[in-house]
Amino acid sequence: MSGGNATAVRSALTRALRGVHWYLKELTGEARWDDYLRHCAEHGHEPMSRREFERRRADEAERNPVSRCC
Amino acid sequence: MSTTVSRPDTDGGPPGGGGRRRPSVKTVLVWTAVAIVGAVAWTVLALARGETVSALWILFAALCSYAIAYRFYAKFIARRVLAVDDRRATPAERLHNGIDFDVTDRRVLFGHHFAAIAGAGPLVGPVLAAQMGYLPGTIWIIVGVIFAGAVQDMTVLFFSMRRNGKSLGQMVREEIGIVGGIAALIAVFAIMIIILAVLALIVVNALAESPWGVFSIALTIPIALFMGVYLRTIRPGRVLEATAIGVVLLLAAVIGGGLIDDTGLGEALTLSKEWLVLALVVYGFVASVLPVWLLLTPRDYLSTFMKVGVIVLLAIGLLLARPVLQADAVTDFAREGTGPVFAGSLFPFVFITIACGALSGFHALISSGTTPKMVAKESQVRLIGYGGMLMESFVAISALIAAVVIDQGLYFAMNSPAGATGGTVESAAAYVNGLGFDTTAQDLAAASAAVQEPSLVSRTGGAPTLAVGIANILSDAFGAGMAAFWYHFAIMFEALFILTAVDAGTRVGRFMLQDTIGNVWKRFGDLSWRPGNIMASAAVVALWGYILYVGVTDPLGGVNQLFPLFGIANQLLAAIALTLVTVLLIKHGKARYAWVTGVPLAWDLVVTMTASFQKVFSSDPAVGYFAQRARYATARDAGELLAPAQNADQMDRIVYNSTLNGVLQAVFALLVLVVVVNAVVVIARALRTGGPVPTTEEPAVPSSIVEPSGLFATADEKRAMAEHERLVGAGARGHGTFTEEGPPR
Numbered sequence: 001m002s003g004g005n006a007t008a009v010r011s012a013l014t015r016a017l018r019g020v021h022w023y024l025k026e027l028t029g030e031a032r033w034d035d036y037l038r039h040c041a042e043h044g045h046e047p048m049s050r051r052e053f054e055r056r057r058a059d060e061a062e063r064n065p066v067s068r069c070c
Numbered sequence: 071m072s073t074t075v076s077r078p079d080t081d082g083g084p085p086g087g088g089g090r091r092r093p094s095v096k097t098v099l100v101w102t103a104v105a106i107v108g109a110v111a112w113t114v115l116a117l118a119r120g121e122t123v124s125a126l127w128i129l130f131a132a133l134c135s136y137a138i139a140y141r142f143y144a145k146f147i148a149r150r151v152l153a154v155d156d157r158r159a160t161p162a163e164r165l166h167n168g169i170d171f172d173v174t175d176r177r178v179l180f181g182h183h184f185a186a187i188a189g190a191g192p193l194v195g196p197v198l199a200a201q202m203g204y205l206p207g208t209i210w211i212i213v214g215v216i217f218a219g220a221v222q223d224m225t226v227l228f229f230s231m232r233r234n235g236k237s238l239g240q241m242v243r244e245e246i247g248i249v250g251g252i253a254a255l256i257a258v259f260a261i262m263i264i265i266l267a268v269l270a271l272i273v274v275n276a277l278a279e280s281p282w283g284v285f286s287i288a289l290t291i292p293i294a295l296f297m298g299v300y301l302r303t304i305r306p307g308r309v310l311e312a313t314a315i316g317v318v319l320l321l322a323a324v325i326g327g328g329l330i331d332d333t334g335l336g337e338a339l340t341l342s343k344e345w346l347v348l349a350l351v352v353y354g355f356v357a358s359v360l361p362v363w364l365l366l367t368p369r370d371y372l373s374t375f376m377k378v379g380v381i382v383l384l385a386i387g388l389l390l391a392r393p394v395l396q397a398d399a400v401t402d403f404a405r406e407g408t409g410p411v412f413a414g415s416l417f418p419f420v421f422i423t424i425a426c427g428a429l430s431g432f433h434a435l436i437s438s439g440t441t442p443k444m445v446a447k448e449s450q451v452r453l454i455g456y457g458g459m460l461m462e463s464f465v466a467i468s469a470l471i472a473a474v475v476i477d478q479g480l481y482f483a484m485n486s487p488a489g490a491t492g493g494t495v496e497s498a499a500a501y502v503n504g505l506g507f508d509t510t511a512q513d514l515a516a517a518s519a520a521v522q523e524p525s526l527v528s529r530t531g532g533a534p535t536l537a538v539g540i541a542n543i544l545s546d547a548f549g550a551g552m553a554a555f556w557y558h559f560a561i562m563f564e565a566l567f568i569l570t571a572v573d574a575g576t577r578v579g580r581f582m583l584q585d586t587i588g589n590v591w592k593r594f595g596d597l598s599w600r601p602g603n604i605m606a607s608a609a610v611v612a613l614w615g616y617i618l619y620v621g622v623t624d625p626l627g628g629v630n631q632l633f634p635l636f637g638i639a640n641q642l643l644a645a646i647a648l649t650l651v652t653v654l655l656i657k658h659g660k661a662r663y664a665w666v667t668g669v670p671l672a673w674d675l676v677v678t679m680t681a682s683f684q685k686v687f688s689s690d691p692a693v694g695y696f697a698q699r700a701r702y703a704t705a706r707d708a709g710e711l712l713a714p715a716q717n718a719d720q721m722d723r724i725v726y727n728s729t730l731n732g733v734l735q736a737v738f739a740l741l742v743l744v745v746v747v748n749a750v751v752v753i754a755r756a757l758r759t760g761g762p763v764p765t766t767e768e769p770a771v772p773s774s775i776v777e778p779s780g781l782f783a784t785a786d787e788k789r790a791m792a793e794h795e796r797l798v799g800a801g802a803r804g805h806g807t808f809t810e811e812g813p814p815r
Contacts, residue, residue: 021310026178028309028371054306058363060169063597065362065581066440068370068567068574069432070191070265070425070640 032057101141108134115205115399123395125471128204129388132212132467136460139216144456147221151655151663152228154448159773161234162444171235173775174444176453180781182444183454185374186436187223188462189567191426191640194272194532196470197539198633199423200481201411202404204397204474206420211470214421214428215463218670222644223433224455225651225667230438231445232767238438242650242745244766245657250748254646257741258435259582261639263610264734265432266575267617268636269568270354271628274346274618275531276561279524281339282327282554284346286562288339289323290369290569291353297368313371317379320372324559328522340524343622350572351615358576358607366573373570376563384468384540391546393475402506410486410505411530412630413692418681422637427466429674431643433459449779457781472539473532479509480517480526484535487627488528489714498527521557530629533564572614579610624727625720626698634685635731635738641678642742648674649749656753659762675746682739686732695732699725774798 025031033050040047047053111131114123148154165171174182199207230236236244239258243251277283296319297312305311330336341349357365403409404416412423426432437455445451473481482505483491483498491498495511495518502509518526521541526534537560544556581597583606588595594602621628648671655664688694691701705712706721715721756763776794778787 023177023181024310026175027181027374028313030307030309033307051303051306054301058302058361058367061362061367064170064440065577066370066574067186067432067436067578068189068373068571069187069430069436070189070269070571 029057101138104134104137108138115208119399125388125393125395125475128208128395128467128471131208132464135212135216136463139220140452140457140460143216144220144224144452147224147456147666148449148452151660151666152225152451154228154451155770156447156449156779157770157773158448159771159775160231160445160448161442161768162446163773163775164768164771165234165443170440171443173446176446176450176777176779177781179441179444179446179450180454180458181374183436183441183458184461185370185377186440187430187433187458188377188465189426189571190269190272190533190564191430191432192462192466193469193536193564193567195424195426195637196466197473197532197535198411198485198629199420200397200470200473201401201409201485202416202420203400204395204470205399206404206416207424207470208467210420210424211428211463211466214424215459218644218648218674219427219429219433219463220456220459221667221670222429222431222647222651223437223459224451225655226434226647227437227442227445227455228448228451229651229654231442231448231451234768235440235443236438236766238434238647238650241438241654241766242646245650246653246745246752247748250745253741253744253748255586257643257646257738257745259579259586260734260738260741261431261643262575262579262582263613264617264632264636264639266572266579266614267621268632269571269575270347270350270614270618271621271632272531272533273350273565273568274343274622275529275629276533276537276565277341277346278343279340280561281330281336282522282558283561283565284339284341285327285330285335286320286323286558287565287569289326290320290372290562290566291365293319293323294365294369294372297371298364301368302363309371312368313375316368316372317375320376320562321559324555324562327558328554331522344619347615347619347622350618351611353569354572354576354615355607355611357573358580358611359603362577366570366577369566369570369573373566376566380540380560380563381465381468384472384543387540387543387547388468388471390548391543393471393543393546395474396476396478397474397481398478407690407693410482410490410630412633413690414634414681414684418677418684419634421677422634422641422681424466425637425640425644427463427469429641429644429670430462431640431645431647434643434647446775446777447773447779450777453780469536469539472536472543476535476539476542477509477513477517479503479507479513480538481535482507483509483514484526484529484538485532486528487530487630487714489625489627491528493525493527495525495527520553522554523557528627530627532629533561536564537561576607576610576614580606583609620727620730623723625715625724626727631727631731634681635735638678638681638685638735639738641674642682642738645671645674645678645742646745649746653749653752653756654765657756657763657765658767661757678742679739682735685735686739695728695735699728699732702728 033053036053037047107130111127111134114127115131162171162173166173196207196211226238230241233241239251239255242254277287293316297316300312300315301307301309330339407413407415412419441454445454479502482502486501491501495514499509499511499514514527517538518524521538526538529535537557540560541553541556545553580603584595584597584602593599596602617632621632624631648667652664652667652671655661655667684693685695687696689697691698702712702715702721702724706718706725711717711721715724776791778784778791783791
């Protein structure tokens with residue numbers, strides 16, 4: 001029984017950690033690269049290099065300033 | 071799909087769910103329990119006099135009130151007042167381009183929005199307002215957020231979303247009129263400059279003569295630069311990795327600062343306020359012209375992580391330490407208006423000292439800029455707009471608690487201007503005793519020794535006080551002996567927020583300036599034109615840098631003089647935003663619900679106009695800028711010196727500063743009145759027609775995505791999403807192309 005409980009706890013913990021990881025990747029925009037790769041795979045495009053991809057994102061950030069409140 | 075989303079305007083069902091249902095017994099019991107706990111907490115706070123009261127009552131009163139407000143009032147606003155409609159595609163869906171218009175997960179967008187609205191403001195205002203006692207601040211933060219601040223954020227977000235994410239200024243121009251629009255544009259720009267100056271002033275006051283603080287803050291710059299380079303060339307895009315390294319380095323910097331005190335480096339980093347002003351101005355300029363990936367973006371990651379981390383840490387610390395309130399519920403200063411931290415009586419000054427956390431006009435700029443372009447479903451404005459602001463309010467409540475659980479003698483020694491305390495522990499103790507609070511020179515010296523600061527006397531601005539409060543709470547919670555580390559850790563993270571806000575604000579100000587001047591001088595409006603960037607950046611930095619310098623060198627104390635201006639400016643911006651949404655409700659034919667934004671607007675106007683009137687016309691020199699000017703000018707002309715001025719030069723400075731502050735104050739109030747008068751005309755015209763009048767709202771387009779509206783998906787929503795997935799197939803999200811990839815935020 002306790003073995004079953006331990007497994008349940010472990011899987012709940014794994015799920016929670018995976019959730020946090022997903023959230024942080026989404027929040028920081030890191031996940032955009034994965035989205036892009038998936039997009040390319042779906043449409044049969046040849047993906048650009050990660051360096052190039054991140055550079056384009058930085059250029060966009062340059063043009064769209066974000067406000068930070070007090 | 072339309073099958074899964076009900077019509078909120080006809081059957082009142084939850085968006086994305088079925089029709090209205092009778093609440094289950096469990097639901098009724100839970101909400102009754104929440105209401106009872108909240109009511110008990112409020113009663114304890116209101117009735118306790120002269121006995122020991124745990125600070126946790128404030129926490130419970132806040133959390134229960136937030137829960138009830140979110141569950142009932144925010145839902146009412148979403149369904150009845152705004153009539154959010156999930157069958158309608160949001161601009162993120164309609165205009166999806168993967169750049170600024172981008173369907174974003176509601177929980178992720180909540181994080182973005184919260185990181186954008188919450189900074190040092192909710193940490194500082196409540197600390198200063200604590201001079202009136204814990205009760206006025208607690209009531210205003212909680213009641214204010216529920217009926218004003220969160221309502222503003224949510225309604226502005228909604229109306230901007232219905233207009234493809236138009237900015238506040240644009241909406242005022244198009245929906246109210248050109249006169250109001252121009253006034254709003256000038257007001258937004260001017261208010262932003264004041265806010266940047268006052269935020270920078272808080273950093274200067276926190277870092278002056280504090281080598282430990284300067285050391286750790288200075289190191290955030292190379293740390294951010296390192297992260298920037300790391301993300302650009304070493305490991306592109308690995309943000310979590312880079313941020314983890316950054317956070318570790320940051321903690322090392324805070325620890326390292328403790329070791330430099332008696333070294334030559336410590337001496338070299340003991341900077342005067344004037345030097346810090348220069349450093350900040352140079353830094354602000356460089357940060358504004360450097361590419362964002364190098365400094366701004368990585369600093370923003372650090373700042374966001376620290377923000378969330380510290381809030382969680384503080385909440386846990388409060389629960390573990392369970393501190394007792396040291397401040398009175400309501401002090402004499404609240405009644406008499408003679409408080410040393412800022413002058414003026416409870417009404418109106420508590421309500422403008424605490425802006426962020428209760429009602430902050432600056433949020434309207436964020437709710438009408440980036441966020442509305444990323445909302446997936448209309449009903450999510452409740453979570454993101456209302457919920458995000460509740461979260462900021464919680465930060466403000468935590469800050470208030472930190473300020474009212476420290477020894478009140480120390481509180482007043484720290485927060486009274488140097489002109490009053492005299493600057494030494496002996497003179498400060500005598501001054502504070504005179505105010506009626508117990509403390510001794512030994513106590514004050516011991517308090518500064520405990521956090522390893524040369525002195526805590528007249529460390530105004532709120533940040534050092536909050537840091538002392540946090541250090542006390544976290545030492546109690548996690549073991550003694552770390553007070554100095556926690557203090558400098560708190561200073562570091564506050565300064566980090568503020569520098570991020572200064573960076574970003576300077577940049578936004580630069581864009582606004584280039585955009586506006588670009589109307590008459592085309593070349594200047596080109597954002598990629600280097601000389602234009604440099605000129606606009608220099609202009610923005612010079613403006614806030616100048617006001618910062620004025621504040622720092624003010625013999626009367628910059629915080630004492632400028633913080634009211636900052637609070638009033640922020641609340642005046644809120645008046646513009648609330649005016650806009652009230653006009654829009656009426657134009658949309660919802661005059662019967664106009665009270666939802668109209669009442670907080672009326673309150674905000676009464677508060678800000680009373681405060682502005684007093685700051686301009688009061689005959690009390692402690693309150694009225696021009697009365698102050700007259701008093702010092704008369705004395706100067708008679709060749710006299712008035713305390714705290716020590717020479718003729720300082721007399722001149724006081725006269726000049728009072729005039730400047732008074733003029734700024736008057737101009738802000740007039741600009742807002744222009745918007746309000748223009749709005750009244752528009753409202754009268756709309757009411758005369760009797761029905762809805764045309765607005766710039768985008769026509770409805772059916773939505774083809776299904777998303778939950780709240781934080782957690784309900785069973786109905788999960789079913790609807792599964793059904794949608796089955797019909798449309800996986801990967802229904804993100805239809806846009808990725809050839810031009812979007813910004814990180």
